[in-house]
Amino acid sequence: MATVGRGPGVATATGGGARPGARGAMAGVVLCEPGRLYNALQQHRRLPRLAEPNYLSLLDARTQREYNESHIITARKIEQSPTGKYLVPDSEELACVRYCVVYDCETSSLDLSDDEEEEKEKGSNGSSETENTDSSSLCSQNAKEGTAVRHARSLQHFTRHPVLVLRGGYKRFSACYHFLRTQKILWMPQELDNFQLYPVEILPAKLYMGNFKQACDQQIQKDLKIKAQVNISEQPAALFAEEGKYLHVSVPDSLEANLFSSFPTICHFIDAQLDLGAVLVFSSLGISRSSTVTMAYLMHSHQFSLKKQSPPTDTTVKKSGTG
Structure with a gap:
């Protein structure tokens, strides 16, 4: 075949x-x-x-x-x-x-x-x-x-x-x-x-989601015109040194990690940066923490409540897997 x-x-x-x-x-x-x-x-x-x-x-x-x-x-x-x-x-x-x-x-x-x-x-x-x-x-x-x-x-x-x-x-x-x-x-x-993968596109030419390796790749940042980054991992990344262009929310790769308290800060940062250019949200593997934050931002930007999206539970946000 x-x-x-x-x-x-x-x-x-x-x-x-x-x-x-x-x-x-x-x-x-x-x-x-x-x-x-x-x-x-x-x-x-x-x-x-x-x-x-x-x-x-x-x-x-x-x-x-x-x-x-x-x-x-x-x-x-x-x-x-x-x-x-x-x-x-x-x-x-x-x-x-x-x-x-x-x-x-x-x-x-x-x-x-x-x-x-x-x-x-x-x-x-x-x-x-x-x-x-x-x-x-x-x-x-x-x-x-x-x-x-x-x-x-x-x-x-x-x-x-x-x-x-x-x-x-x-x-x-x-x-x-x-x-x-x-x-x-x-x-x-x-x-x-060994194909070179890029971050996935969430909002056309505006919001992307990827992993730590992609976030540290200068060519990827240039190709996607990334102007700001949101790092949802414990490891710092120094690619964006300009003040106000980089948000680091240190969250462990654990089921018990609490991202909920950081949602307002993250959403406010993304809102402000999208007016200036594309934003990359990333975590270590680009699987769980970054996708949780991305979903939270989409709910925020479209004014969707958590109750409308899923049955109410205390662990809906916290237990989102690892990565």
């Missing part, structure tokens, strides 16, 4: 020849915000989840020229037959994969009515029109808007989960996450095992 990021050499079949999944019903097609794909790329267990064969199939529906210039990291180009028809990746792979994401240049809607009507009007003149188009026109060189949607609708016959179409396509994603662009095509298994 082919895996994401391990090279473009996957078995392919036309839509009519690929065998549908056992359920038979179409999985559907939905738009995917850039932040959702970004977070999917950052997931890990013991190792980055990109190393798992059945985690993510990221497919580039743009032209070969566009793909060669740059593409989203670990993305594969959707292959074409000698006659120019796009091919469907191996149905066995698609039936097992958790996320199937397709993107083109800048599609932002699932509505293809305008594109389809335009194609009908062109009819058989399509090939000659392409030949007569000014070579300086990007439209003649780039994949048409809506290409990703058309591919997603053919892929939905083979996946167990809805096929995701990246909203805004490569243009929007690369504008938000320029550091996830690459020209690299072939990824070895050990490279995926």
Whole structure:
């Protein structure tokens, strides 16, 4: 079975020849915000989840020229037959994969009515029109808007989960996450095992959550434009020396640790810093203490009470696990 990021050499079949999944019903097609794909790329267990064969199939529906210039990291180009028809990746792979994401240049809607009507009007003149188009026109060189949607609708016959179409396509994603662009095509298994993970995005371009190692990485801070940090661990971090940009709440990695009393201070700090730039909340492993604080801030910012979120209990906040 082919895996994401391990090279473009996957078995392919036309839509009519690929065998549908056992359920038979179409999985559907939905738009995917850039932040959702970004977070999917950052997931890990013991190792980055990109190393798992059945985690993510990221497919580039743009032209070969566009793909060669740059593409989203670990993305594969959707292959074409000698006659120019796009091919469907191996149905066995698609039936097992958790996320199937397709993107083109800048599609932002699932509505293809305008594109389809335009194609009908062109009819058989399509090939000659392409030949007569000014070579300086990007439209003649780039994949048409809506290409990703058309591919997603053919892929939905083979996946167990809805096929995701990246909203805004490569243009929007690369504008938000320029550091996830690459020209690299072939990824070895050990490279995926050591894939550089970034903090997950909680609020687009504003609030991030990560671990201690990520908080000490200068390049990550630069790429995400982090302007302030909230450290929820016992170990101090000295990356942000500027006064007022770093809040350290020393909390032990223990089930009995009390974060509740620090929530007002933390929420006030994040509120003040978000007006100035992005904030990173982190703990040792980026699992429990940081997620507890992040959830508390979201409840604070949206004015949700704890009673509305879960049954009242004295240990709801304190017993949140370790990390």
